[in-house]
Amino acid sequence: MKSKVTSAQVAKRADVSQSAVSRTFTPGASVAPGTRQRVMDAARELGYRPNAIARSLISGRSRMIGLIAAYLDNQFYPIVLERLAKALQARGYHTLLFISEPGDQDDELEKLLAYQVDAVVMASATLSSALAKECLDAAIPVVLFNRDVPNSPANSVTSDNFAGGRCVADYLIAAGHKHLAYIAGAEDSSTNRDREAGFQAGLDAVGLPLMHRAVGGYTHEGASEATRQFMAAKQPPDAIFVANDHMAFAVLDTLRQGLGVKVPEEVSVIGFDDVPQAAWRAYGLTTVAQPTDAMIEATVSLLFDQLEVGHAETTRRCLPVSLIERDTARKPSS
């Protein structure tokens, strides 16, 4: 069991001081080529690997980023998770993952801070103001991903949800739809709020009322239930805007397989996110695409601005979206 090889042991073997070993493994430090070689040899022979924990302790930087997530069943998030983690790895940082349960967000964030993460990315859940303050006090940058809390000291990266919602309204109206419905995600999520507000603004612009509205809670079942409810009304909608793709799939299944309704002939359906499945032929979902890669890039660069440059003021990045026309919504004739 050579489980614990320390720099001191390597130093002894290479017949140098522990400092020399440390310097060999510190990029940019001053070590003579010969010394470095001896140290490297000794290190390899003993199977030495610098202890990142000890390094963190002394340097005050753990090179770990805390990532808080939930709802990994919505495919948007796994993809973000994967790419974000990869982007961080490429820069020598790693991801400490926290899955937040509805109740214990504060508790979890507390533990996360105990691990001395250099920054926090929240890809789910909203930051309670108490916690935001704690992070601020601890000088730990926080980036809200795909959500936004006005008046909080946290940075955020979102796409233009309002514009996306507006765009959907315009598109449906241009296609001649009159009876519009909206299936909301979670009432308290900022994405839902903005998407809905944009959609509503589009209706208001032409004086059209929103005829149906239900809350799907970002779940498959909730969306399915909402759809059933809409279609049972004496005046069912002829177009449904769904707060995200994950729910839109359930809407499509319920309409087509459950109720035998033709899409888009009888009802148009538009989602939001443009997850890969939306492009799969069984769905062919017309949807609003979030610029996932750009959002991740923005997140990473924002993070590093704060971590390495020491940039301080809080920024809110809002990236443009685009409507992807596929087969679930009637196309405007023009």
Next chain:
Amino acid sequence: MKSKVTSAQVAKRADVSQSAVSRTFTPGASVAPGTRQRVMDAARELGYRPNAIARSLISGRSRMIGLIAAYLDNQFYPIVLERLAKALQARGYHTLLFISEPGDQDDELEKLLAYQVDAVVMASATLSSALAKECLDAAIPVVLFNRDVPNSPANSVTSDNFAGGRCVADYLIAAGHKHLAYIAGAEDSSTNRDREAGFQAGLDAVGLPLMHRAVGGYTHEGASEATRQFMAAKQPPDAIFVANDHMAFAVLDTLRQGLGVKVPEEVSVIGFDDVPQAAWRAYGLTTVAQPTDAMIEATVSLLFDQLEVGHAETTRRCLPVSLIERDTARKPSS
């Protein structure tokens, strides 16, 4: 910026020694109620939070589990990730995430070990024997999730892929299919190997040949391409077994939307994994269900056996699978 509050500062404020503060935050340590109270008060006033990094250094245990993953676009893995991370959190451990690129697995695992993780779960990629040895030397338990490397010193948790493959063969044969095809995942993955071997064994049992075979590489495109190829043959298959659901969706899309083939009337399709989408009505995929929760539970208990009990011999858990009958495969008449 009270960013760095240490136990020493709390001690001074509470007028006790640093040891007392440490003991207050160490469950089971001996502290007088009054002292504990004073420490807690001081800690709250200063916003103290024990430094997990420092704790790890002295205790030799980081309470972090390294999780190596990839292919998060196959929904099976995000779900595993979420539940596994949650299960670990519940026991006071956290997940350090590593996304492995095809090339740099060894590099990444190297860095992961530098973080002094207490154990490693590999949910993707196979452990190179060099790394396996390193982990063994470092006395770090390794659990291979959903993959198995014979003759390696690593523990593994899998489902009975061979039995699953066999079961599919039996099912298709019982339904009267004669022209069978298989779409493989990655040739070198143990899941693919076992699923295929089981399937082949089923064919061998009745002397039926495998008429078509192609490698889909676990990708959507690969599976789609394979399907096209099969159907263009002069004797196309009447049943396709696909190495996982993620590819099976592509097969269905290609058959139905791309080629206008009726499923299951003209061709039966069976997948493997039973991801949530398989149950969605647009697909209604007949598939082999892996016992995800049981696999996770097994992984966690195996991990803790080694971490806290100190159990040493390597174990291989193999859990039973079950065929889920839905709408993409013709049912045997019996």
Next chain:
DNA sequence: GGAGTCTTTGCATTCGTATGCAGTTTGGCG
């Protein structure tokens, strides 16, 4: 009242690495 037990406390040390400082060597250049 005294001896023994148990609890509580502080001191000092430890974990493994990084780094300021001072000392030594080397090399360049006049």
Next chain:
DNA sequence: CGCCAAACTGCATACGAATGCAAAGACTCC
């Protein structure tokens, strides 16, 4: 050859918390 700068090296200390040890206090029990 001599001097100064630059490169290299080792010593000692620091990071923040946990813990063995011994001392001191609190109690019990006879």
